[in-house]
Amino acid sequence: MSLITYREALRQALDEALAKDERVFLMGEDVGKYGGTYAVSKGLLEKYGPERVRDTPLSELGFTGAGIGAALGGMRPIVEVMTVNFSLLALDQIVNTAALLRHMSGGQFSVPLVVRMSTGAGRQLAAQHSHSLEGWYAHIPGIKIVAPATVEDARGMLAAALADPDPVLLFEYPALFETKGEASGEKVDIASSKVRRTGSKVTLVTYGGCLPKALKAAEVVDGEVIDLRVLRPLDLAPVIESVKKTRRVVVVDEGWRSGGLAAEVMARLSEQAFYELDAPVARVCSEEVPMPYPKHLEEAALPQPEKIVAAVKGLFG
Amino acid sequence: MKVPPPPSGRVKLPAELSLALLADMLRIRRMEEKCAELYGAGKIRGFLHLYIGEEAVAAGAMRALEKEDNVVATYREHGHALLRGVSMDAIMAEMYGKQEGCSGGRGGSMHLFDAATRFYGGNAIVGGGLPLAAGLALAAKLQIEKRVTACFFGEGAVAEGAFHESMNLAALWTLPVAYFCENNLYAMGTALERSESQTDLCAKAASYGMATLKVDGMDVAAVHETAQRAREYAAKKGPIFVELQTYRFRAHSMFDPELYRDKAEIEQWKTRGPIHTFTARLKAQKQLTEERFLELDAAAQAEVEKAVAFAEAGTWEPIADLTKHVITPA
Numbered sequence: 001m002s003l004i005t006y007r008e009a010l011r012q013a014l015d016e017a018l019a020k021d022e023r024v025f026l027m028g029e030d031v032g033k034y035g036g037t038y039a040v041s042k043g044l045l046e047k048y049g050p051e052r053v054r055d056t057p058l059s060e061l062g063f064t065g066a067g068i069g070a071a072l073g074g075m076r077p078i079v080e081v082m083t084v085n086f087s088l089l090a091l092d093q094i095v096n097t098a099a100l101l102r103h104m105s106g107g108q109f110s111v112p113l114v115v116r117m118s119t120g121a122g123r124q125l126a127a128q129h130s131h132s133l134e135g136w137y138a139h140i141p142g143i144k145i146v147a148p149a150t151v152e153d154a155r156g157m158l159a160a161a162l163a164d165p166d167p168v169l170l171f172e173y174p175a176l177f178e179t180k181g182e183a184s185g186e187k188v189d190i191a192s193s194k195v196r197r198t199g200s201k202v203t204l205v206t207y208g209g210c211l212p213k214a215l216k217a218a219e220v221v222d223g224e225v226i227d228l229r230v231l232r233p234l235d236l237a238p239v240i241e242s243v244k245k246t247r248r249v250v251v252v253d254e255g256w257r258s259g260g261l262a263a264e265v266m267a268r269l270s271e272q273a274f275y276e277l278d279a280p281v282a283r284v285c286s287e288e289v290p291m292p293y294p295k296h297l298e299e300a301a302l303p304q305p306e307k308i309v310a311a312v313k314g315l316f317g
Numbered sequence: 318m319k320v321p322p323p324p325s326g327r328v329k330l331p332a333e334l335s336l337a338l339l340a341d342m343l344r345i346r347r348m349e350e351k352c353a354e355l356y357g358a359g360k361i362r363g364f365l366h367l368y369i370g371e372e373a374v375a376a377g378a379m380r381a382l383e384k385e386d387n388v389v390a391t392y393r394e395h396g397h398a399l400l401r402g403v404s405m406d407a408i409m410a411e412m413y414g415k416q417e418g419c420s421g422g423r424g425g426s427m428h429l430f431d432a433a434t435r436f437y438g439g440n441a442i443v444g445g446g447l448p449l450a451a452g453l454a455l456a457a458k459l460q461i462e463k464r465v466t467a468c469f470f471g472e473g474a475v476a477e478g479a480f481h482e483s484m485n486l487a488a489l490w491t492l493p494v495a496y497f498c499e500n501n502l503y504a505m506g507t508a509l510e511r512s513e514s515q516t517d518l519c520a521k522a523a524s525y526g527m528a529t530l531k532v533d534g535m536d537v538a539a540v541h542e543t544a545q546r547a548r549e550y551a552a553k554k555g556p557i558f559v560e561l562q563t564y565r566f567r568a569h570s571m572f573d574p575e576l577y578r579d580k581a582e583i584e585q586w587k588t589r590g591p592i593h594t595f596t597a598r599l600k601a602q603k604q605l606t607e608e609r610f611l612e613l614d615a616a617a618q619a620e621v622e623k624a625v626a627f628a629e630a631g632t633w634e635p636i637a638d639l640t641k642h643v644i645t646p647a
Binding site: 057142 | 437451460
């Protein structure tokens with residue numbers, strides 16, 4: 001099998017989705033003529049035409065809401081929002097409509113919508129293009145949150161999201177776009193977390209852009225690395241299994257520490273695996289500061305392999 | 318504030334249709350009067366936004382729509398749901414929160430939904446339904462379906478970004494959607510001229526290249542004729558914005574002490590009330606007798622009594638089901 005990049009995997013997934021199902025269309029800012037902000041949709045306009053690769057005005061609220069309506073009307077829209085920071089302009093439609101419609105209607109209307117957006121830091125894009133807010137969205141019942149961290153998942157998660165009858169937010173990590181890997185094109189699920197490296201001394205729980213960092217740290221500390229993959233609903237069963245072996249956990253999360261996804265994982269572990277633990281659960285998150293522009297400060301603000309190693313060492317007293 | 322003269326009566330409809338429109342308005346009125354009473358009795362809770370005074374809008378517009386059309390409405394949607402074909406029983410049960418309600422009891426007054434009649438709610442975020450309607454219309458267009466999407470909202474929504482983004486998308490993509498703006502002059506307690514630099518709502522929509530129509534929303538015959546034109550335009554040519562000038566006779570919700578408008582203004586608008594003015598007109602035109610009017614009214618009241626009995630007899634969803642309807646069961 002040949003190696004492809006994470007970006008190419010995302011593009012192949014879109015191409016396949018458009019080819020396979022006439023109800024699928026892609027809409028968002030600069031997805032067509034421009035080829036996608038991160039060149040993910042490059043070439044698709046030429047292949048599928050402007051009806052199915054639909055450039056929109058800069059109206060995140062409007063076109064996300066239109067995506068919800070189109071999904072209700074029988075289509076399978078893929079809405080692209082450039083970055084998670086811009087998705088805040090569409091927050092009302094995502095949270096107040098997409099996530100709630102099924103419930104408010106007593107189960108009559110579900111919204112088979114996929115919203116894709118980039119998230120996370122690592123490219124010196126400063127405070128308004130670098131934050132990692134997927135943990136926020138994971139707070140909301142009624143939507144699924146998926147975070148491909150591998151090329152295989154970047155290739156496979158879109159198809160699974162489109163097959164889902166409910167709204168799915170798919171987070172893409174520009175920090176990983178050049179990562180190379182194998183992508184079989186086989187089906188992947190959007191329900192489970194997965195062990196990415198086996199180890200015996202500590203369990204490192206992570207997702208998205210932090211996966212390579214956790215894997216690097218794991219080499220040093222003999223860590224078992226679990227990629228959450230799906231942030232809502234969380235699947236912590238493999239984590240608890242791993243903890244039974246390692247008895248120590250560090251959660252690595254690019255979101256801010258306060259009220260973040262890492263906190264949720266830690267709380268669940270204290271509820272469900274307290275007696276398996278030999279040390280308190282630790283976490284490595286982003287520092288509580290908006291993302292600075294200079295490279296050295298950006299790196300200092302983010303979880304890094306060294307910080308993860310230090311956190312692991314802290315658990316052994 | 319200047320109150321316009323009484324409905325002109327310029328549009329004369331066939332007797333059968335006129336009586337049907339009158340009956341529609343009476344059904345909403347009697348249902349909602351009962352809702353207010355039930356609210357006082359503690360049977361209906363939460364927010365309850367009555368449509369009393371505005372019935373001509375839903376009545377005139379709904380009869381202009383086809384069965385295959387989509388309807389999107391707001392939290393003041395009891396009348397729209399009823400005239401779209403949702404049974405009064407199911408609406409009343411929903412108001413009670415009973416599982417026999419049209420949203421299984423989960424929604425309440427502000428969130429009436431019904432898949433069978435393509436009634437997409439029941440959206441209690443001002444402006445929230447407008448992009449949704451554009452998307453429903455986009456789906457119809459992409460699938461080459463004949464349906465039109467009718468979206469009802471109050472004039473308060475024109476201040477929201479969702480309004481502007483939706484007008485632009487609808488016009489840019491030539492979507493088969495009719496936006497019915499129910500201008501009752503107050504966004505909750507904020508008068509239009511206190512909140513908008515441009516109070517000509519049609520001018521706002523026209524600035525996006527939308528076709529526009531304006532009509533006296535207290536005149537059910539005029540509303541009906543305008544809505545028919547709007548539906549036809551949306552189906553054949555593209556998006557259209559209709560301003561319906563109306564007035565809410567009751568408070569915004571049951572919690573509103575109405576400090577923001579004069580009692581005299583309300584009384585003056587009541588002289589334009591859609592039901593009594595239309596009744597008088599039909600009588601003058603010999604399309605209606607007092608006897609027939611009383612029959613229609615009695616039928617509406619009987620339907621209300623039956624709906625209340627249905628809601629009373631309805632059942633509470635078991636707490637064991639609490640987390641249902643969040644995501645589709647696997």
